[in-house]
Amino acid sequence: MPFPRKTIATEIESTGEAIQTEILRRICFLDYPPGKQLKEAELAAEFGVSRTPIRDAISRISHLGLVETRNGVGTVVVALSATQIRHVYDMRLELAPLIGTMSPRSITESDCEIGQELLQEAKALCKAFDSRKYIEINHRLHELITGLIGNGTLRSFWWQTYCQAASTWYLVSNQRDSEMALALDAELNEINAALDLGDVTAIGFIQRTHIGYGYQRIKSHLLSTERE
Amino acid sequence: MPFPRKTIATEIESTGEAIQTEILRRICFLDYPPGKQLKEAELAAEFGVSRTPIRDAISRISHLGLVETRNGVGTVVVALSATQIRHVYDMRLELAPLIGTMSPRSITESDCEIGQELLQEAKALCKAFDSRKYIEINHRLHELITGLIGNGTLRSFWWQTYCQAASTWYLVSNQRDSEMALALDAELNEINAALDLGDVTAIGFIQRTHIGYGYQRIKSHLLSTERE
DNA sequence: AACGCTTAAGCTGTACACAGGTGGGGAGTC
DNA sequence: GACTCCCCACCTGTGTACAGCTTAAGCGTT
Numbered sequence: 115m116p117f118p119r120k121t122i123a124t125e126i127e128s129t130g131e132a133i134q135t136e137i138l139r140r141i142c143f144l145d146y147p148p149g150k151q152l153k154e155a156e157l158a159a160e161f162g163v164s165r166t167p168i169r170d171a172i173s174r175i176s177h178l179g180l181v182e183t184r185n186g187v188g189t190v191v192v193a194l195s196a197t198q199i200r201h202v203y204d205m206r207l208e209l210a211p212l213i214g215t216m217s218p219r220s221i222t223e224s225d226c227e228i229g230q231e232l233l234q235e236a237k238a239l240c241k242a243f244d245s246r247k248y249i250e251i252n253h254r255l256h257e258l259i260t261g262l263i264g265n266g267t268l269r270s271f272w273w274q275t276y277c278q279a280a281s282t283w284y285l286v287s288n289q290r291d292s293e294m295a296l297a298l299d300a301e302l303n304e305i306n307a308a309l310d311l312g313d314v315t316a317i318g319f320i321q322r323t324h325i326g327y328g329y330q331r332i333k334s335h336l337l338s339t340e341r342e
Numbered sequence: 343m344p345f346p347r348k349t350i351a352t353e354i355e356s357t358g359e360a361i362q363t364e365i366l367r368r369i370c371f372l373d374y375p376p377g378k379q380l381k382e383a384e385l386a387a388e389f390g391v392s393r394t395p396i397r398d399a400i401s402r403i404s405h406l407g408l409v410e411t412r413n414g415v416g417t418v419v420v421a422l423s424a425t426q427i428r429h430v431y432d433m434r435l436e437l438a439p440l441i442g443t444m445s446p447r448s449i450t451e452s453d454c455e456i457g458q459e460l461l462q463e464a465k466a467l468c469k470a471f472d473s474r475k476y477i478e479i480n481h482r483l484h485e486l487i488t489g490l491i492g493n494g495t496l497r498s499f500w501w502q503t504y505c506q507a508a509s510t511w512y513l514v515s516n517q518r519d520s521e522m523a524l525a526l527d528a529e530l531n532e533i534n535a536a537l538d539l540g541d542v543t544a545i546g547f548i549q550r551t552h553i554g555y556g557y558q559r560i561k562s563h564l565l566s567t568e569r570e
Numbered sequence: 571a572a573c574g575c576t577t578a579a580g581c582t583g584t585a586c587a588c589a590g591g592t593g594g595g596g597a598g599t600c
Numbered sequence: 601g602a603c604t605c606c607c608c609a610c611c612t613g614t615g616t617a618c619a620g621c622t623t624a625a626g627c628g629t630t
Binding site: 151153154155165169183184185186187188189 | 580581582583
């Protein structure tokens, strides 16, 4: 199944898939913020290939609704509308509990190690907030959790909604440094407890809980920006 | 959001999107059965365009896992493995109840008319089964129901799982003519009752129920083919 | 000075040519 | 006759040139 698997397991990626993953990562990480214009020629030069594979990558990304290509104009990264964000979050709230109930993969030693590692980094983040680090920790946490999903379809959907939510979520996080760091620390504490117990079901519900918190933060942010 | 919306509302489709929709339809309808080799040059000639838009369309379809492209060999339509089918159906069982609960669109007069129309065709099908007609009725029923979904993300996911399940499902249906026709007739009776009451929630649960039935049929089929 | 038109620059969409890779069939040998 | 190896036909992957579209800037007119 699609890209999520490719990003998690280190498989042999074709050139096109690697480029797709990289561009999508840049969008999620706000390296390409909403409004940013992606020029095929520019990217082609950067990756050292022709426009063809770039076009292919962008075209495949477009189904997430994160970019919009118009003939003669260009390809721009778009911020999902408030309604779309609501839809994505509503969906994530429903998907999260399924992580643990739909034939999950069993937790390994290595999963626990990664969890601990992330927790340490989150603790460091509480002392000195760094937007970029916050994003990276969250991203790796999502890779870890997505890897626990045994159902390929759910895994794909889970990853898709993450990518759709990421950009907006990380944009909001910039304005609430310490609160976000503490929330992440708390989440990772819970996740690690569940990892040690080998309880994937719990992880699903923990995710559901914290997505709810994040949703609240984003909703209040959306309200305040809509007033302007 | 992606293709489902485009297939349902009659919007202005770009060339590439139209081709994508058409190829995907052919896969769902078993015009391109598993094993069929898709040659870019052939399709290009048929649609009267160059290979470029064809490649684009196939590339975007590939994320559903229904086709596999290997360099030097070609692009072949693949049958989803038993495990993948199980994953898709498990997911559909979870998604179905959400149709009515996640901000559905309200039912219009025109929806009811289409429902009645489909019911009549289903009744005709009971008297003289026609595999092709069975597929078409089901397809249009799915377009109708997908159109009732207000949440764009859910709509996209619902449509994706339908496409993934369709090919296998329709393959199985070939071997159980009358049983399938009767089941479809029963389903459409229930759907129409819910349509008349304007109860989208009911439609979600009806779908959930009948997907369960279909799942059973496919499971027994998978078991019998695995033995061979 | 303000408005409208024209033109050119720059982007994507498409066609086409070529490079790379794969598999099968035929010639040659044992 | 069977097996092996090589070559060629055919397909996808990539690069490149060109056509079409959009926008903005600059010029001319009022």
